[in-house]
Amino acid sequence: MDIHWDDLRVFLAVARSESLSGAGRLLRIDPATVGRRMQRLEQGVGAPLFAKSPQGYALTVDGQRLMDHAERAEQAVTGAVEEIGGQAGQLTGQVRIGAPDGCANFLLPQVCAELSRNNPLLDIQIVALPRVVNLSKREADMAITVSAPATGRLTVQKITDYRLHLAASADYLGNGAPLGDLRDLRDHRVIGYIPDMIYDKELDYLAEAGIDRVAMASNSVVVQLHMIRQGGGIGIVHDFALPFAPELEKVLPDSFGLTRSFYLIRHPDDRRVERLNRVAEAVVAGLRAEVARLEDSAA
Structure with missing residues (x-):
């Protein structure tokens, strides 16, 4: 079986966006190229990985099995790159944080500005949505919510x-x-x-x-x-x-x-990614400090 990591990377993008065009936007490649790469991957594994419908591309049973392994491979590659490239102690790469718009507008800018000053090679993205951010589709690496999820394979930490x-x-x-x-x-x-x-x-x-x-x-x-x-x-x-x-x-x-309370929600497998652990620690500490500071000002 001849499977390339780059094909798995494209596979993950299709699975998370549920479309070839969405994956193409994420990866900045042509959707036709995405489609050819998925055909090659399906030939390599010997099974269809997606069921196409008017709603988009949904994972088959075999696709879901591959998804689990592909995500572990992604975390291993990310961890190896971070271990090699982050020896100077500074965070690098990109992290995307989802949050309700109140938190995203009044708290996260200060927290992320401090994080960026301390780690100038880290790219930080804030996704401000008036709805729950979907971590399973990798809309964000971590999310701040106003209630703890009752279902799903997620880790939950109360912030403040x-x-x-x-x-x-x-x-x-x-x-x-x-x-x-x-x-x-x-x-x-x-x-x-x-x-x-x-x-x-x-x-x-x-x-x-x-x-x-x-x-x-x-x-x-x-x-x-x-x-x-x-x-x-x-x-x-x-x-x-x-x-x-x-x-x-x-x-x-x-x-x-x-x-009310804020919670930090993460994928459990991401606990093995040191960069995300350090970002999570900084976000939690920063949000606690900002809420306390601003509420004291409003008293």
Whole structure:
């Protein structure tokens, strides 16, 4: 059986993107070349590796078996390169971190800037998505989430708790109806998530405040923050985001507040990759420090 590592690399890209064109974009090669390489690999193993459908390329049973071995080979090659090239102690290569947009906008830039200063040959990418990042398709090397996954072969590490409160602009509060308790929110415009686009139960903030109507909504917490800053109404804001919006004031902080948590999610096999271990340690430590610093500023 004649199998080349480069063909396995292309195979992994097709499996993760579920298309020849997607793999071509990842690898920066022509999709026709990707297709020829997969034909050669299937001839080499003597079995079809993908089932093609209108939805894309899905792994066959034999393809899934090869996927497990190919990922181990990928980790071995990556580890060998890092061991040879990283002897000076600095991190190199590329790492991609997925995160919800609040964390990606207000916390990770500072954390990654420090990581980059200490490791100038490390390329860092932040994937900010208002949904769960798919690690099995290698959308990212590691992901930050607001809840621990209940299923799947993943390793989970709690990073830190964070707090949220109702907030509004001073101008809005100065022109709005009085606010004595949560029942008075019925007389105000409320800003929050689009109800049917809440991808994690931990983000269903307004339900805990007894609010069932959202006057202005977005699937992005950053867009919500800007709506609140523009005087659109009252919404729930991360305490760590408040220092970036000094015109906002907490609303009924003694009556309502939420505590949520961030988790770091990784592939269990990636624990053998020292570069990713060191990046994970830096990200966890940095996020803990940033949340504490910014929340203290917002107190």
